Amino acid sequence: MSNKEWPLWEVFIRSKQGLNHKHAGSLRAADEIMAIENARDVYTRRSEGVSIWVVESKNIFASNPDEADSLFEPADSKIYRHPTFYEVPDGIEHM
Amino acid sequence: MKEENIEELERQFQEKIDNDIKIEPRDWMPDNYRKTLIRQISQHAHSEVVGMLPEGNWITRAPNLRRKAVLLAKVQDEAGHGLYLYSATETLGADREDTIDDLHDGTAKYSSIFNYPTLTWADMGAIGWLVDGAAIMNQVPLCRCSYGPYARAMVRICKEESFHQRQGFEIMTTLANGTPEQKAMAQDALNRFWWPALMMFGPNDADSPHTAQSMKWKIKRHTNDELRQQFVDVTVPQAELIGLTVPDPDLKWNEETGHYDFGPINWDEFWAVVNGNGPCNKERIDARRKAKEDGEWVREAANAYAAKKRTKKAS
């Protein structure tokens, strides 16, 4: 990394208590404290968050979109994982 | 990669686009799609950033504290918009610093409207009302752009833009209802910004060779002329309502088409400004360059401080 550029960070924001942190975008910052402060200014100017996570982008490992078909194939063939697979006799309630 | 392979990949890519499946950063995409997006998104980012300058010019001279707080918040939003968009170009593999350097050495373009000076306080009204208004018209369809990160950035931007236009229109309304001098000031701002605002939509469709491909890729959803017409149709009644006159002798409601007819645009002026010869081109780029150069030691110091903290932690 050159001395002039700041590393890239991914920003995750919890919009309110009870919800997951969700990816909001990315930004550049010299360190994690500046990343959180910048994230506050860039992504929560209208009270969009109650909590912020920042992760340096280089630490994120992602699945390869070209292999998505084979990666997710095992789930496609197992329709018995869904309740609609099962027959429920007429007259049965609360199930 | 073999030629037939590329053809097949391009076919699959277009099929995704046709089925409204968004393209995400690591998906395969044609080189030209990537290049077109990098060019368009970075131009858009530059416009947000350069766009802060004509308004920043009036922050310290706003007529009261409320107007000052509002203008400050608006200009801060524009900085945010620039950041969301530079981030989107980075997802396409563009280097942020290179992109910014392209702006500074004149290779990259930005919206020509920001090369006009802001002479009076009424210009803050005209810019919010007309320039942000035109930007919104351009940007709302971009929320459905085929490239995911750009579309998501545009959703955020459009949410924030709506107050920009309203605060501008409020300034114009207040001036138009004020003393004769204030009303004249509002009219003068409208006179100066009307035509440059219409130019913001870009050349006529006949002179816009890339439109067809961009529409096929769903980067663009409407042509320049369609959006310009839409802008005229909604803006003219707003001007009438506050008692201002749109500076176009040819402007006339057309019963048959259901649209306003309007006079010819001075494209010579448009191209002169785009090619660097507008009233403020040099001033704008000089200001951006100076900001980058003056901030360099701060960015270096922040990096040095972060490195020092890391070594402390490690030891």
Ligand SMILES: [Fe+2]
């Ligand atoms: Fe903006």
Ligand SMILES: [Fe+2]
């Ligand atoms: Fe705006």
